[in-house]
Amino acid sequence: MKKLSYFTTLLISVAILMSLTEQVVFSQNQANKKVNFIQPILRRLPVNRGAPNDRRGAGSRGECPAVSMAPTGLMPIVTSNNSSYVLGNTETEYPTFWYYLPYQTESISSVKFALVDGDENLLTKEPIPVNISGIPGVISFTLPKTQQPLKEGQFYHTYLLIDCNPQSNSEDVVIEGLVQVVAPTAELKKRLQTATEREKVSIYAQQGYWQDAITTLGELRRQSQKDTTLIEDWKTLLNSAGLENIAAEPISPCCKPK
Numbered sequence: 004m005k006k007l008s009y010f011t012t013l014l015i016s017v018a019i020l021m022s023l024t025e026q027v028v029f030s031q032n033q034a035n036k037k038v039n040f041i042q043p044i045l046r047r048l049p050v051n052r053g054a055p056n057d058r059r060g061a062g063s064r065g066e067c068p069a070v071s072m073a074p075t076g077l078m079p080i081v082t083s084n085n086s087s088y089v090l091g092n093t094e095t096e097y098p099t100f101w102y103y104l105p106y107q108t109e110s111i112s113s114v115k116f117a118l119v120d121g122d123e124n125l126l127t128k129e130p131i132p133v134n135i136s137g138i139p140g141v142i143s144f145t146l147p148k149t150q151q152p153l154k155e156g157q158f159y160h161t162y163l164l165i166d167c168n169p170q171s172n173s174e175d176v177v178i179e180g181l182v183q184v185v186a187p188t189a190e191l192k193k194r195l196q197t198a199t200e201r202e203k204v205s206i207y208a209q210q211g212y213w214q215d216a217i218t219t220l221g222e223l224r225r226q227s228q229k230d231t232t233l234i235e236d237w238k239t240l241l242n243s244a245g246l247e248n249i250a251a252e253p254i255s256p257c258c259k260p261k
Contacts, residue, residue: 038204038220038236039243043092043185043211045083049158050121055179056080058089062176066168070105072248074165076178077101077141079213079244090181093214096152098182099145101217102163103249104138111135112169116144119160126151130164137255143221144258155184182214201236208240216240224254
């Protein structure tokens with residue numbers, strides 16, 4: 004009788020342990036699913052003239068070293084009315100932009116950032132020189148507050164201009180994208196006010212605010228580079244935007260204006 008009772012207790016303990024393990028795995032999977040990017044509904048469309056639909060660097064690349072993976076803008080490709088756009092929504096007037104650069108620092112002569120409005124006016128007066136370091140890897144660049152703030156509801160065309168030859172008269176590689184400032188609803192503001200930084204990543208991603216989701220998560224990863232939960236969140240977020248080939252690349256502390 005005692006022997007039976009012992010085995011019964013053992014079986015119950017094993018069952019409880021298995022149940023708890025399943026709950027932990029389920030909770031982790033649910034947490035990872037929450038950082039999936041959900042494409043926003045575009046209330047209006049960008050002007051098709053020159054709107055980018057490829058986030059990989061374009062240009063001659065003649066002076067830049069051969070690489071196995073192209074320089075890439077870390078933005079989703081948003082589809083609407085049978086058209087595709089490299090587009091990131093943001094709630095901030097001074098957003099941060101993320102890129103993957105496959106080159107060694109010494110291979111690059113210069114990198115510049117430029118921003119053009121819907122009327123093709125250059126907002127940055129002239130391209131902003133960017134101080135590059137810590138590559139190959141993922142970098143970010145925040146629009147300086149010395150520049151004009153972005154206006155709500157407008158589409159802006161972004162350019163990262165990469166020059167590998169100081170003697171050339173034009174950039175070797177250009178990475179293009181679009182960004183749009185979208186004001187958050189009162190409900191979204193309320194959720195963000197009480198959320199942790201990691202919870203904000205999920206909220207932004209689910210609401211289609213790509214620039215804010217990747218920036219919040221990217222900064223968390225910079226602060227805690229070995230945090231496995233954040234690493235998995237990063238992979239999940241990038242995978243959900245079709246950027247899985249870049250998800251394992253290191254994140255550099257770079258970059259700021261020169």
